[in-house]
């Protein structure tokens with residue numbers, strides 16, 4: 001009975017947290033102000049770059065000026081932001097003079113080439129790619145989880161690179177960290193169901209086109225992925241370590257979690273799968289703790305954690321779905337239950353959904369930029 005009451009309380013707590021999502025009509029303007037930092041968005045024409053602009057608006061992010069950068073293909077395109085029309089510029093070595101914060105999302109090779117250029121010019125790079133995540137000295141940050149990792153980086157204190165973790169890692173750790181603070185996680189087994197957006201704007205288009213084609217009785221034409229995507233699913237498309245049998249996405253989850261938590265004393269394995277969903281990832285997570293943990297305590301810790309909402313109604317079989325998370329800031333957690341394969345109370349199962357482009361990428365990066373303003 002006590003557990004049931006706590007489940008209800010936990011749900012209630014999460015529902016009363018104020019929303020800050022503008023698509024629902026709350027905050028709609030960033031703040032252009034002479035006191036703000038000058039910012040640049042690298043890869044602005046991409047799925048994540050466009051979301052950066054949306055999130056900057058939604059969060060009322062203060063800025064003095066904004067520079068929009070992409071490849072030569074996009075140079076000259078017009079982009080509206082906050083009622084002003086900007087011209088997209090080609091990214092070059094000279095793009096970062098007078099830029100305080102550079103938000104990068106143009107892929108790892110562009111980050112590797114231009115991240116150090118921006119850093120040398122004095123910019124603080126918040127990098128969405130995997131280029132520098134495991135580099136020693138580069139903070140890898142989820143603001144709700146390990147903000148202290150970047151406390152030495154300050155605007156005006158010289159250039160720096162801060163890495164945004166992998167989207168699947170961010171979404172998992174938003175749910176697992178509050179539990180890890182209750183009882184240490186000894187082992188984590190993750191299975192992901194990853195959306196098209198993780199492979200970029202072109203993959204999202206491929207999912208739409210193939211769905212239309214298949215419904216029209218035509219053959220699906222795979223371009224981005226090697227398999228038919230509509231009405232199908234397959235192992236994650238990142239590179240495979242043939243020797244180990246793990247793909248890069250799975251290995252990122254393992255390595256990045258250890259760096260973010262600052263421990264190697266946790267056993268992690270993952271299976272990452274691409275599913276025909278547009279933009280929110282789902283993850284099934286099995287956890288083993290170093291001591292007993294009750295469902296009620298787990299739910300209360302999750303409900304109290306900023307950026308987490310609970311959808312967990314067993315009687316209605318109502319749990320998080322990717323569509324619940326789509327375009328939302330929060331990571332949604334449900335199916336919080338004892339692992340019945342164990343005879344003790346040291347195991348829990350969870351199901352988690354988070355918007356891949358939002359908390360998995362642009363929102364987390366803008367939250368990192370917000371920490372720089374404090």
Ligand SMILES: NC(=O)C1=CN([C@@H]2O[C@H](COP(=O)(O)OP(=O)(O)OC[C@H]3O[C@@H](n4cnc5c(N)ncnc54)[C@H](OP(=O)(O)O)[C@@H]3O)[C@@H](O)[C@H]2O)C=CC1
Nearest residue numbers: 043045046047048070071074105106107129166167200201
């Ligand atoms: N942290 C995370 O979890 C996530 C990170 N990412 C990272 O963000 C990157 C972008 O993802 P996404 O937006 O989905 O990809 P898209 O394919 O939708 O967009 C790619 C962007 O990069 C730009 N670009 C490509 N080549 C160059 C170049 N030579 N010079 C300058 N700009 C270039 C493109 O510009 P143009 O239109 O001109 O070609 C476009 O703006 C990913 O490769 C990944 O590294 C993505 C998702 C999640």
Ligand SMILES: N[C@@H](CC(=O)OP(=O)(O)O)C(=O)O
Nearest residue numbers: 128129130166167194198199
């Ligand atoms: N994790 C993304 C791909 C991605 O962009 O990953 P990373 O930021 O680690 O390169 C996906 O869903 O496929």
